[in-house]
Structure formats: structure tokens, C-alpha cells
Amino acid sequence: MKWTATKIRALKGERKIAMLTAYDALTASLVDGAEIPAVLVGDSLAMTVLGYETTLPVGMEEMLHHAAAVARGVEHALVIADMPFMSYQPSIEMGLANAGRFIKEAQADAVKIEGGAMRSELIGALVANGVPVLGHIGLTPQSIKEMGGYKVQGKTSEQARALMDDAMAVEQAGAFALVLECVPAELGRTISAALSIPTIGIGAGAGCDGQVLVFTDLLGMSGKPVPKFVKKQVDLFPVIAKALAGYKAEVESGAFPSDEQEY
Ligand code: KIV
DSSP, X not given: OOOOHHHHHTTTTTSOEEEEEOOSHHHHHHHHHTTOSEEEEOTTHHHHTTOOSSSTTOOHHHHHHHHHHHHHHXXXXXXXXXXXXXXXXXXXXXXXXXXXXXXXXXXXXXXXOOBSGGGHHHHHHHHHTTOOEEEEEESOGGGHHHHTSSOOOOOSHHXXXXXXHHHHHHHHHTOSEEEEESOOHHHHHHHHHHOSSOEEEESSOTXXXXXXXXXXXXXXXXXXXXXXXXXXXXXXXXXXXXXXXXXHHHHHHTOSSOXXXXX
């Protein structure tokens, strides 16, 4: 069964939704094989696999390249492509055209855009034109320069009210689900209870309808500290480092290849 945005939306109240990022056909096939229903080609790939400092430099061509690879690696999961910085902010027309490229050229099933009420018109236009939208509010990394760092959002009652209004606006505009990033758990729970679409939390507590994490964080692949909200399932960095050191040592000592690897 292939997951659609409508099916993901219908999971609200039925079961919690697991979502994970993936960046290429290999990672996508692993996520799909784990029967995770939705895979996000996050612009976090700028940092996790492309070596940039933030998500800001990554552009449409790089995102299309990765989204197409993810779509090729998936059989069942919904493939959501993250619209990169300045691919939708300048105008509704630009947002529609670039979202269309993800669907037509990369075979994505949906797009994600950052922002609340200020993105209502774009979300409405995308949905009206057949593009399912995943919203994203709270800590929105594309606004990192304006936000002044990766900080928990919605801590004051005024900020919490503004985030609730944003969540409502995104739902009313037609998004099928909403990512809530780095907000206090109580606010995550309150927003989740108020919405009829699922909330997908990342650092937004257990009250959300689902959770999303970054693939390389979940598997401990970076060798760097991960945010507090990440629970690593395995620490692969030292495992891989040890395997690579073993390979080097065996090539240099002549232990590899042995008779077993020869024709
Ligand atoms: O880019 C990304 O990976 C994301 C999430 C983790 C929500 O936006």
C-alpha cells in the first residue's frame, strides 16, 4: 500500500505517526523497509550530507537531485520534499512553480514549507492546485538569522498564542499535517489537541500526533553532539570509524585481500 497525504492525515487519533528524514535512495529504502509511513527529504541535508553550516545555502537543483533519489528508493512511504530557502518566499507564483518541480521532476508526493499565517495564501494555492502541503512552525531553521539561533520557541504566553494562531491558519489553509519544532511540550500538546490535522513533533514533546527526526541523528552517524530532543537508537559513527580503520590496516599489512577474496 502506498501512503498518501490523505491517509497520513487520517491517522490522527488512530495511531502515532513516525516520520524520518532520508537523503538518497539507500537511506530512503531503509526507512521504507522499516514501514515508516512518511519520509521527509529535509533541507537538513545541507548540513547532514552536503557539509554546509546551515540550511540556507541549499538550492532547488540540489534538493531536486536528492528528492528524486529518495523517491526511487521508496515503495510505500509518502515522500515529502522540503522547499529550500527562497524557493517559495519571494512570491506565490515562484512557490507554485518550484513545488510543481518536486512533483513533476522528482516524483515527490508532497512538499513542506516553513511558516504559519504568513504562508496561508501559498498553502491554499498549492493545495488548490493539487500539491499536498506539510506545514512547519516553531523553530523554523530557514529563519535562523532572524530568530538569532536554534532556540526553543513559544516560551512566553504571547509567543505561544501566536504559534497557536499560526497552527490554526496552516490547518485552515489546507495542510495535511504540521511539523512543530522545538516548542515546550505543554504547548505541543495544546496545539495538537486544538487541531484536526496531525502534528508531527521534533522537540515538541509526547503530546504530538507523530514525531520526526533526522536520519543521521537517530543513528548517531555524525560523531557530533545531537540536540536534546534526539534519542539515538544506535551510535554508528564509532562503528563505521572502526571498520574503516580496520580496512586501512588490512590493506597496508597485506591481510586484505586474502585467498577468500581472490578469483
Ligand atoms: O530539514 C529537516 O530535516 C526538517 C525536519 C527535521 C523537520 O525540517
